[in-house]
Amino acid sequence: KPIIVVEELTKIYKMETFELKALQNVTFKIYPGEFVSVMGPSGSGKSTLMNLLGCLDTPTSGRYFLDQQDVSMLKDNTLATFRNKKIGFVFQSFNLLPRLDAFQNVELPLIYAGVSRVERNEMVKKFLAKVGLEDRMHHRPNQLSGGQTQRVAIARALVNDPSIILADEPTGNLDTRSGEEIMHIFQTLNDEGKTIILVTHEHDISLHTKRILLFRDGQLVGDEKVENPVRAE
Numbered sequence: 268k269p270i271i272v273v274e275e276l277t278k279i280y281k282m283e284t285f286e287l288k289a290l291q292n293v294t295f296k297i298y299p300g301e302f303v304s305v306m307g308p309s310g311s312g313k314s315t316l317m318n319l320l321g322c323l324d325t326p327t328s329g330r331y332f333l334d335q336q337d338v339s340m341l342k343d344n345t346l347a348t349f350r351n352k353k354i355g356f357v358f359q360s361f362n363l364l365p366r367l368d369a370f371q372n373v374e375l376p377l378i379y380a381g382v383s384r385v386e387r388n389e390m391v392k393k394f395l396a397k398v399g400l401e402d403r404m405h406h407r408p409n410q411l412s413g414g415q416t417q418r419v420a421i422a423r424a425l426v427n428d429p430s431i432i433l434a435d436e437p438t439g440n441l442d443t444r445s446g447e448e449i450m451h452i453f454q455t456l457n458d459e460g461k462t463i464i465l466v467t468h469e470h471d472i473s474l475h476t477k478r479i480l481l482f483r484d485g486q487l488v489g490d491e492k493v494e495n496p497v498r499a500e
């Protein structure tokens with residue numbers, strides 16, 4: 268069964284004097300274990316789509332089923348509960364708290380979820396090790412490289428064991444080598460069964476995923492399987 272079903276999804280931003288159709292009748296399905304990249308020029312609706320998929324916003328019309336549940340009409344607080352259980356976010360600008368170290372940044376979602384101190388300690392260490400940063404636990408973001416900072420952000424996205432990871436230009440601020448390392452981590456997570464959806468402008472990055480959705484002017488204009496995804500080292 269698909270983990271994401273989007274039917275005729277439309278998002279219109281209403282301004283004072285005009286309306287802007289950011290997404291128009293978008294329809295697709297994503298199955299568990301897929302690794303999808305979302306591409307398209309600036310302004311084509313990629314961020315709007317990610318905001319809807321991540322339950323950060325609701326559509327103007329159309330349906331969104333997340334894990335069989337229709338979330339398109341949910342109210343804010345129910346939507347937030349759904350989001351926290353199902354989705355891990357990774358952003359281009361990392362979005363870590365600058366005054367907290369790597370350990371504390373990864374721990375934060377677990378504190379919100381009411382997990383005990385002992386269990387938090389175990390899980391934070393497990394996920395920092397998973398991204399290769401067990402020896403950087405007590406560094407703050409400004410003491411880490413861009414690639415390391417993004418790996419902390421990935422560990423933070425993973426601690427609540429989401430079934431889906433949404434990443435908006437996760438390699439956009441990184442050099443090629445660091446970007447490659449991030450894609451390696453995503454591929455490993457995908458091998459382990461995580462469903463990943465990633466926005467990128469870079470064709471090279473999209474060739475590491477298994478499927479490419481292409482957007483133009485708010486419409487889905489391409490949906491292609493990547494025949495032999497490039498393995499990142």
Ligand code: ADP
Nearest residue numbers: 280287289307308309310311312313314315316
């Ligand atoms: P992309 O991520 O592909 O660059 P966006 O989804 O950010 O595209 O934007 C799609 C269109 O919707 C653009 O024309 C953008 O200016 C507009 N838009 C995005 N967010 C908002 C918003 N919150 N209010 C008004 N217009 C918006």
Ligand code: ADP
Nearest residue numbers: 280287309310311313314315318359435436466
């Ligand atoms: P990206 O670099 O991911 O495409 P954008 O620069 O398009 O991001 O948008 C950054 C943020 O600003 C998003 O949250 C988007 O919804 C919002 N935004 C984009 N365009 C507009 C707009 N015309 N009016 C208001 N908010 C906008």
